[in-house]
Amino acid sequence: MKDISLNGRVGVIHLSNPPLNSINLQLRLDLVSKLEEANTSEAIDAIVLYGTEEMFSCGADIDEFFSGEAGRDPNLPMLVELLQNSSKPVVAAVGKQCMGGGLELALACHARVFRADAVISFPEIHLGLIPGAGGTQLLPRAVGLSKAVSMILGGRPCAVKSLEETQLVSRLSDNVLTDAIAFANQLAEGEPIVPIQDLKVDKVNSDLFLRWVSNTVRSQVRRSPSSPAAVTAIEASLGDYKKGLEVEKKLFWERMSSTESEALRYGFKAERECWKVPGLSVDKTNVPTIEKVGVVGAGTMGSGIAINFLSVGIPVVLLEQKQDALQRGIDTIHSHYEKLVAKSKLTDEQSKQCLNLLTPSLSYEDMRDVDLAIEAVFEDMSIKESVFRTLSETVRENAILASNTSTLDLNKIAQFCRHPERVVGLHFFSPANIMKLLEVVRADLTSDAVLSAAMKLAKRIKKTAVVSGVCDGFIGNRMINEYLRIAGLMVEAGASPWEIDSALEEWGMAMGPFRMMDLAGNDVGMAIRKRTYIEKPEVKFSSIPDRVCELGRLGQKSGKGWYQYVPGQRGGIPDDEIDRLIQDVRESNGVVARPFSKDDIIERCIYALVNEGARILEEGIALRASDIDVVYTHGYGFPASRGGPMHYANQKGLVVVKQKLEIFANETNGDANFWSPSKLISDLAQQGHHFDHVGGL
Template identity: 40%
Template sequence: MIPVTPSDVIKRELHGRVLVVRIDNPPVNALSARVRNELQLAFEAAEADATVDAVLLIGAGRAFAGGADIREFGKLPKPPALPDVCNQIEACGKPVVAAIHGVALGGGLELALAAHYRIAVSGAKFGLPEVTLGLLPGSGGTQRAPRLVGAKAALDLMLSGRHIGAKDAHALGLIDEIASTDDVLADGLAYTQRLLAAHAPARRTRDARALADRTSSRAAIEAARADAAKKTRHLFSPMKIVDAVQAALEMSFDDGLRHERQLFLQCLDSPQRAGLVHAFFAEREVQKAPETRKAKPRAITNVGVIGGGTMGAGIAVALLDAGLPVTMIERDDASLLRGGALVEKVYDRLVEKGRMSLEEKADVLARLSGSTSYDALDKADLVIEAVFEDMAVKKAVFAELDRVCKRGAVLATNTSYLDIDAIAASISRPADVVGLHFFSPANVMKLLEVVVPSKASADVIATAFDLAKKLRKVPVRAGVCDGFIGNRVLAIYRAAADHMMEDGASPYQIDRAVRDFGFPMGPFQVSDLAGGDIGWATRKRRAATRDPKMRYVQIADRICERGWFGQKTGRGFYLYAEGGRTGQPDPEVEAIIMDERQRAGITPRTFSDDEIMRRYMAAMINEGANVVHEGIALRPLDVDVTFVHGYGFPRHRGGPMKYADTVGLANVLADIREFAKDDPLFWKPSPLIVDLVERGATLASLNQSA
């Protein structure tokens, strides 16, 4: 083994007549400008060195290459560009083998595709996830992948952004061989030596023939185009990916590369790319709460869940999926059985779908125990309460937890609205209390609001963030107020929707306009899905403290008074066929709306979809700014992440605060002031927005680390 050149990010070592080129740019071997430059130098040296017969390209540390350097996201990269590096590797006159461990994602996989042969350890992961950032694989991926594995498989990989394992990659033809051990260097060298012994040529992916069946390739492209138009109609890059694969079928390789580059630059200029990149960075930034910097999390090895209803069972599943033992507490044996059955039902579905074996299900459920006595929680490190949303009930639960739980146990409430400071003050150890607001279904939804009461110790908050990581949730730190971040803002923009409904827009038009904006559902569909009685109970709870001067629309109350609570009762704002989830407009609801307009003395007017969305978004943005102004959210990006992950806000728009900057904060303020002419109490501009507009600043300027 002879060291060839010293370098920080690219190591070159000669093993016999094989030059090993190792990418060493921790933590994931991102393909930075320096890495790209030194890769070019390494391959130039390999071509010129008569003692080198082949090149083995590998990654140091835990990965082959994790893709682009995130510091270059959203920018034109410094030269040399990765497409040029990939083309140089492919053009090498000596066989180039990529030996892959860890991950080969995005540009990392494109680099491997440019090699002539590919071998991977069994645990390696592959993917082209650029679509999740509003981009397409722009370094030859859209041209090489279809030629190597066919149009259908390549389109599935690129349009889904999903990762696949070595077994699936081998079956597709993405890699040539699965290594016999996890020693990527030894197996890579052995494979390269076998190729040299067989006089294997420099086999270029550009010459692969998986697109030879033009009829089936064209059919796969058209099917993908139709599917993208249906499922991702709001997004820009999926259709550009389809266009690029069509170019791979119809153009020469070099012309296809040029077309890919044009399409890539179009994606780079898209506002959607900016929104998706913002969401990407925001999700990483929310992990950085002040408490996580100054305190270490407490150890969590045993967890209790109070309540076996839909939410409690979902929380239990999330904990079990993370490998934690869970003790469920219910008030009686019948309720405990129902809770256990709800948990088991989740795993039964996984078994039915072939995603879990019966043995794996049994192993998971072996970690679930139940009791009707709080004494069973005496060894719990963390207890999460998920009972009825009533302060007296919550305090009674916490009194029992205060009695039985060991000192140092974290006591969490899953309340959606209630004052956690009041709950904490009701027991002898308020420093151990935190809010963990899960979103339903708790085992599926990614958002977890970590609500920080005034007396909570820093290590309790750090523990909550550490738990979120174990549960693969996206945690957002929130302060204590009615509704925290998400539900507080929701109450305002839902009120704006109610105002428009009473003023003349139908709930069905409002829902359609919101869906066309990019949300999966409109506010009235969401109400029917969640259950109209949930919102009704909240409104009744708030009635005593509601400002009598504030406008209050009673239409939803009239619907609930008839027992129409949405999907679970077969009708709410919509009519549902038996067991159906897709509602139809209800003429009786429209009659109720007309009666309420008449009672309120309102002459209905028409609304354009544009005005609906301007009002809807202005209400959301204004209250989101208030949440930041009051310190309930640390930064605007915390509001963005909350709405992208918990409320269906279209990810490609980045979040409501990012959207406000995109359309111009001054324009949003102008809308608020225009709307305030009719209702100055509801449309009171946030002091934060007024201040930022006066200074010519953006909400993004406040997105510094907490």
């Protein structure tokens, strides 16, 4: 932290912990020292607390939640109390952003001058926490109960301008520091102030309002496990301030020690770690710059991919073989932007700017000057070969060639090109313009510069990128194929598809395996299985999924799959035809159905992900266990409050996981080859370690 700078008789304390002014132990120690210095200095009559024009403070240093230093004295609540009890008035000069613990510091000051375009937030809810340094008590007093509930439970940024008439905002300014110093001088001269902690929350209809909020969050607790605690803490703000602080403190530490918050904090850190690629040797001057993109294939996936680039101002050539297919892609893209305009998420002018960057084409010649060409054609190697051979002969020699394949061998695809070192996998998840995850697949010959360019591009289009090596299905689909296979075998053994879906959805998965298959299209899974029958004949499958397809039940797109879909009715409904089919297969195979409890279902499906994930780690396909978890929480609907399959296994303990896998492997008519614990799980369990010891957090 910088020394106190004097401006007349105002002492300016600069929060300085670049780039985000996170409130770590050192900053807390420095702030205590500077407040004491300012309060005892005869040259200072008032104090201004200032970060930068862009960032006042992002709040607590998340890394300290892992190291244990977050609770060390002086902790954040102590700083809030010191500011409130300062013998000299303190004015917060708040730049463009202020969040979490930083907002609590601002609330503790005697007055606040905000930059006119400032945004503030309490994002703790996304980490399974609640504000823990007075935020739940001060914000309702400052902005009112309704707005405080919205901000704390939503965790979203809020424009300070919308709060201009509340007690939170002393002034809005285009010159924050100068105006804060001027305001501090006024306070020093005796202008009256009422500290926020001394204000009362308006109680009119408060009981009715909070009861409604409480009932609402109770139904959403799986998605937001800390919401009930937040409501209870906010409710305490209706009474005595100090008693409310005690309620908040108790609830905060309960949430801090919860498995859900631990998982969410882990996920937060995992998402930052996945960008780090060990051993990547890149001369920044050699990293290709991508300013124009070509997309081959204008279907649902290709159109969605194109939208990603158009939306950030990158021109796109969209290529198809036939005009009708191309027109469908154009219509899809136009429809996307029309919907955004209708929802006021874009202006008509912004929509036109995006669409003007699109060049529809029926000729590879229009791809000659692209910096990156991505194929998004049918998942068939012969089709991929044709596309890549043509691209390799057409585009500039230093252009990057990317495949959106979700399962095929990228090393083989690279060999179709003159410069295999310039080939990389960019596996988008459907719908490509919405899903946050991007698997960046590094083939054996992919250059470091190309990989670096792909990761840089992922950030530009606002994706979360995870690097994968080459294998069948890469990280995500290789694991999900085993998850779906095990679910199918359970159905043949005695469970029903709806029992399995219900158990996993209740546990927290966004969608059970059979609803997932219906959404993706059951013919897609069948194509993968047919290839596996040939390439890996030893893999055990139930015949039921293929029989479902043979009945023409392809999923939502055909109106029937594992479920029946009724127009106008959300979700599918169980169908007796599927029950009869399952029973026929069991009788043909001499299977006597046995019951599966919810725990049986969850353990088999989730531990299938874990065991296959461990093999992926063993083979070096994934760089770290946390990367696998990012793939699953961002791409497959795995509950973030459980951290991901590998983190969940860590929490359970790998000794326990290993024992369960051995039980499954020894079951009569089981799948011993698959269920035998991976060597990595066995080794880590024996050593008393977790997956985090393998290139982990």
